[in-house]
Amino acid sequence: MRRRDVLVGGAALAAAGASWMLAPRETLDLMGRAKLAEIVPDRFGAWTSELSDKLVQPKTRGKLADLLYSDTLSRIYRRAGHEEQVMMLIAYGSTQSDLLQLHRPETCYPAFGYRIARNEQVRLKIGEKGLPAREMLAVGPGRSESILYWTRIGDALPTDGGEQRLVRLRMAMAGYVPDGLLARFSIEGQDTAAGKRLAGFVQQMLGAVAAEKLPALIGRAHHANDRSSIE
Numbered sequence: 001m002r003r004r005d006v007l008v009g010g011a012a013l014a015a016a017g018a019s020w021m022l023a024p025r026e027t028l029d030l031m032g033r034a035k036l037a038e039i040v041p042d043r044f045g046a047w048t049s050e051l052s053d054k055l056v057q058p059k060t061r062g063k064l065a066d067l068l069y070s071d072t073l074s075r076i077y078r079r080a081g082h083e084e085q086v087m088m089l090i091a092y093g094s095t096q097s098d099l100l101q102l103h104r105p106e107t108c109y110p111a112f113g114y115r116i117a118r119n120e121q122v123r124l125k126i127g128e129k130g131l132p133a134r135e136m137l138a139v140g141p142g143r144s145e146s147i148l149y150w151t152r153i154g155d156a157l158p159t160d161g162g163e164q165r166l167v168r169l170r171m172a173m174a175g176y177v178p179d180g181l182l183a184r185f186s187i188e189g190q191d192t193a194a195g196k197r198l199a200g201f202v203q204q205m206l207g208a209v210a211a212e213k214l215p216a217l218i219g220r221a222h223h224a225n226d227r228s229s230i231e
Helices: 003-022 063-068 106-109 161-171 194-207
Strands: 026-028 047-050 071-079 085-093 116-123 130-140 143-153 174-177 180-187
Touching: 071 174, 085 106, 106 116, 106 130, 106 143, 116 143, 143 161, 143 194, 161 174, 180 194
Parallel strands: 026 174
Antiparallel strands: 047 071, 071 085, 085 180, 116 130, 130 143, 143 180
């Protein structure tokens, strides 16, 4: 056997071994058999809600959409005695990979004609570690939305697309195929206090979720026992 053949064969075996090592072999599913409508309360405190299909959606029609998101929940919450309303959209995908991954609002809103006027990382004071999130302002023709959202990939809470890809790579190297979730809350308009109002709403909502179901929304490393605000 020639030396060249040995080297080529060795390289092929090494590549095959690396491919096997990187191939995820176990799923990391924090949702289980539960549905979003069962986890997220439709009313809490002074807030009541109704289902809505008029929100900016993170998915498109067709088979790819069905693969990306196995469950979605869109609601509009209204507070008794106030005109204020909060639009909520949560999208869940049981598999996050190179081909199937959550669509972040930075991508979805421009597809609907919005311009992202502000986009910054914030941390909600929820639990001891805090909840990494993003605050955005999307401006469209005749309409704008102040947005607060976070994403969960397995137990991780990536705050941008690059971090999201890195999380998936690390989990793949560890042998896991994680699930994923996008939780988005918005108020119509450009009120500078919208972020704090949305943070307060999220704190109340998470506080009304059963403790054993919270990991599906924010991962197992976080809990919602503390007061919520934005740093």
